[in-house]
Amino acid sequence: MIRTRGLRKVYDGTVALDAVDLDVPSGAVYGLVGPNGAGKTTLLSILAGLRSASDGAIEVSAPPSSMSMLPDAPTWEPWLTGREVVDLSRTLSAADVPPDAVGHALSDAGLLDAADRRVGGYSRGMLQRLGLAATVVSRPSVLLLDEPASALDPSGRREVLDLVRRLRSAATVVFSSHILADVQEVSDHVGILDRGRLVFQGPVGDLLAAGSAPAVLVRVREHSGDLAAALRAHDWVTAAEPLDDRVVRVRVDDPTRAERDLIAAVAATGLPVTSITPDTPTLEDVFLEVTR
Amino acid sequence: MTLWRLEWLRLMRTKRMAALLGVYVFFGLLGPLTARYLPEIIDRFGGDITVVVPDPVPADGISQYVGNASQIALLVAIGVAAGATTLHALPEMSVFLRTRVPSASRLVGPRVVVSGAAVIGAWVVGAAVAWYETAVLLGGVPVGGILAGMAFGSVYLLFAVSATAAAGAVLGSALATAGLSLLVLIAMPLVGLIEPVGSLLPSHLVGALGDLARGGSATDYLPATAVSVVGSAVLVGLAIRTAGSREL
Numbered sequence: 078m079i080r081t082r083g084l085r086k087v088y089d090g091t092v093a094l095d096a097v098d099l100d101v102p103s104g105a106v107y108g109l110v111g112p113n114g115a116g117k118t119t120l121l122s123i124l125a126g127l128r129s130a131s132d133g134a135i136e137v138s139a140p141p142s143s144m145s146m147l148p149d150a151p152t153w154e155p156w157l158t159g160r161e162v163v164d165l166s167r168t169l170s171a172a173d174v175p176p177d178a179v180g181h182a183l184s185d186a187g188l189l190d191a192a193d194r195r196v197g198g199y200s201r202g203m204l205q206r207l208g209l210a211a212t213v214v215s216r217p218s219v220l221l222l223d224e225p226a227s228a229l230d231p232s233g234r235r236e237v238l239d240l241v242r243r244l245r246s247a248a249t250v251v252f253s254s255h256i257l258a259d260v261q262e263v264s265d266h267v268g269i270l271d272r273g274r275l276v277f278q279g280p281v282g283d284l285l286a287a288g289s290a291p292a293v294l295v296r297v298r299e300h301s302g303d304l305a306a307a308l309r310a311h312d313w314v315t316a317a318e319p320l321d322d323r324v325v326r327v328r329v330d331d332p333t334r335a336e337r338d339l340i341a342a343v344a345a346t347g348l349p350v351t352s353i354t355p356d357t358p359t360l361e362d363v364f365l366e367v368t369r
Numbered sequence: 370m371t372l373w374r375l376e377w378l379r380l381m382r383t384k385r386m387a388a389l390l391g392v393y394v395f396f397g398l399l400g401p402l403t404a405r406y407l408p409e410i411i412d413r414f415g416g417d418i419t420v421v422v423p424d425p426v427p428a429d430g431i432s433q434y435v436g437n438a439s440q441i442a443l444l445v446a447i448g449v450a451a452g453a454t455t456l457h458a459l460p461e462m463s464v465f466l467r468t469r470v471p472s473a474s475r476l477v478g479p480r481v482v483v484s485g486a487a488v489i490g491a492w493v494v495g496a497a498v499a500w501y502e503t504a505v506l507l508g509g510v511p512v513g514g515i516l517a518g519m520a521f522g523s524v525y526l527l528f529a530v531s532a533t534a535a536a537g538a539v540l541g542s543a544l545a546t547a548g549l550s551l552l553v554l555i556a557m558p559l560v561g562l563i564e565p566v567g568s569l570l571p572s573h574l575v576g577a578l579g580d581l582a583r584g585g586s587a588t589d590y591l592p593a594t595a596v597s598v599v600g601s602a603v604l605v606g607l608a609i610r611t612a613g614s615r616e617l
Contacts, residue, residue: 152461169469
């Protein structure tokens with residue numbers, strides 16, 4: 078469990094973090110999202126003990142020795158091999174972990190074939206995966222990952238996200254990202270930082286449910302404007318907006334009423350319908366709404 | 370893989386050990402040679418000018434080595450020490466290391482000890498080469514004086530590496546660290562021109578090997594040795610404290 082109360086960080090008069098009350102449950106994968114400069118890296122660095130807070134309290138239910146941080150662009154001496162990097166991490170953080178854990182960590186990161194190559198020749202994606210291998214080898218109970226999938230190609234991102242997902246329940250993971258789809262995919266809890274303030278935190282499902290009014294997408298062959306105008310006449314429809322000539326987003330005040338009456342209301346227009354689907358908000362939609 | 374092995378690999382894989390040994394051994398070979406053949410060299414390149422030089426004595430071979438080692442070889446030594454002891458030169462590597470050890474002393478210690486040992490080792494090997502070649506070309510030099518001189522020179526180099534580590538912790542850039550360290554080490558003999566301060570400064574130890582080869586007294590160097598040892602401890606302590614509190 079990680080908890081901060083009234084956490085504040087000021088750099089030369091500029092407030093980087095302001096009254097941050099973070100609550101990360103044990104075993105959670107907590108996604109910390111926010112635009113560039115929101116304070117994500119500062120918050121993670123303070124939690125890792127690499128920066129001091131200007132004010133506030135921090136409580137981490139794990140000793141510093143079982144906490145690991147992975148910076149957004151992990152770098153090592155280029156003359157070390159991947160195996161040496163991971164083994165160095167094991168020796169420093171958890172000498173009681175058997176040496177064969179190094180091979181397992183490299184294998185999980187998909188780097189076993191490159192393990193004995195010098196890291197100076199590794200690609201950015203390989204360095205990122207090596208960073209994760211070096212982080213998990215010591216079996217920490219708290220992992221702080223700063224933008225672990227940033228600047229990776231789609232396959233590299235997929236591998237990193239799979240690694241993070243596998244950590245669930247084995248450790249408490251806080252990872253920052255501005256790629257909201259990544260956070261939505263692997264996190265069970267999310268915190269939104271905006272200009273140094275934590276404007277929302279909680280389970281991802283709660284955020285998605287609370288962040289946007291219920292909506293349905295209705296697709297027709299043509300004349301979506303006519304459909305929108307017809308639907309607006311119903312008192313349970315709060316908004317009906319054509320997204321293009323074939324799609325209308327219908328917002329309703331009561332989802333049950335929509336489920337019961339929408340199909341009939343659409344059919345009454347006589348327009349040819351191709352589909353009616355719920356318009357599930359994404360984390361990106363909610364994020365934009367919260368940080369607006 | 371330990372932090373000690375990391376430093377050993379840094380020396381070996383980046384060829385820094387080879388550079389250190391190469392430069393000190395080169396001057397170890399060159400010093401006695403130039404002392405022995407200085408009259409011939411001057412005759413050959415002096416043209417019509419007649420320069421009268423005294424006949425070389427064995428201590429001249431050692432002094433030539435000390436002169437070169439305290440200038441060009443020191444540059445290389447400081448460069449090697451700065452590369453190793455500037456902990457935050459690679460900030461992401463620092464994050465990796467700092468979040469895995471309870472105290473910065475575990476990071477700074479091996480860097481200072483291993484790079485210091487490498488620099489001192491190269492200095493001693495170079496001095497041994499100069500000693501041997503001096504014996505062959507110019508005649509024998511007393512063993513006691515040579516060994517004491519090597520020891521005093523080693524203490525000076527320990528101070529130089531410690532000063533570099535402190536500068537590295539403050540500055541965070543290997544190049545700036547090397548520059549500041551050299552500035553301090555070059556300025557020190559100038560300050561040392563003021564007596565009686567000069568005989569207390571670490572820079573006083575630089576010439577100990579040459580002086581003792583001529584029969585000087587080892588006790589003249591004890592105050593500067595004490596200052597250097599205490600100064601080294603203070604500087605390493607400063608390096609540890611600064612490195613541990615530096616925000617990343």
